[in-house]
Amino acid sequence: MNREQLVRNIRRKQSFLCVGLDTDLKKIPAHLLQEEDPIFAFNRAIIDATAPYCVAYKPNLAFYECYGLKGWEAFDKTVRYIKENHPDQFIIADAKRGDIGNTSAMYARSFFEEMNIDSLTVAPYMGEDSVTPFLQYEDKWVILLALTSNKGSHDFQLVEDKDGQRLFEKVLLTSQQWAGPDKMMYVVGATQGRLFEDIRRIAPHHFLLVPGVGAQGGSLEEVCHYGMTGDCGLLVNSSRGIIYADNSENFAGTAAAKAQELQQQMARLLAKKTAE
Secondary structure (H helix, E strand, C coil), X not given: CCHHHHHHHHHHHCCCEEEEECCCCCCCCHHHHHCCCHHHHHXXXXXXXXXXXXXXXXXXXXXXXXXXXXXXHHHHHHHXXXXXXXXXXXXXXXXXXXXCHHHHHHHHHHHHHHCCCCEEEECCCCCHHHHHHHHHCCCCEEEEEEECCCHHHHHCCCCECCCCCEHHHHHHHHHCCCCCCCCEEEEECHHHCCHHHHHHHXXXXXXXXXXXXXXXXXXXXXXXXXXXXXXXXXXEEECHHHXXXXXXXXXXXXXXXXXXXXXXXXXXXXXXXXXX
């Protein structure tokens, strides 16, 4: 999916919601544990329920890898199901890969060739040659970690060098030499508040993948006030607040209601931006 297609889908659905598929067997409704593949059964129900209200899905690889081969099979079936039944959805593999060049090239082949994923989260710590192998694929996206939502992000990402430049600013400035806003996005946590102003000062046109709304306490209104651009420029992720909102047999219906609630907020915020 290229940038034009993504923006068109956001406008059509009046939504920039990304649903995180962080599927934990200890948290899904108990009746699903009788299924042959409980992870996929849960994901399929969530996807069918929420697809009208979102534009992207983000399965977090840790929640699949921990179950070994069965987890990988569930992940593969989930991706295939989205592509076959909801082809307008943007798929993000939240894997946070990044290694020396030849290793990154193999990761890129895995996700972009074998699995045909639209985008992949990548850690920039090892520099240019660890990121550029992911950028060789047409209409595939790298989503680079920039300023994350966790408390520990302040340990390194806000550290200033001798010239007063913070590490996340260095990541933004340097990485834009590798790819433009049609191939690269950035992860910026919703909990970072007014720091979105600094992000937009450096990267005014790139899409931002924004986790941390909902369970982590980030404000959707604040994110949009400081981070939204003329073509939206945001994919706001919600995981636990949607997929685990209900543990009964009506879990999918509740997930749909929670996703619709966010979509309606997003529609209002998009309209407000258009009116400015």
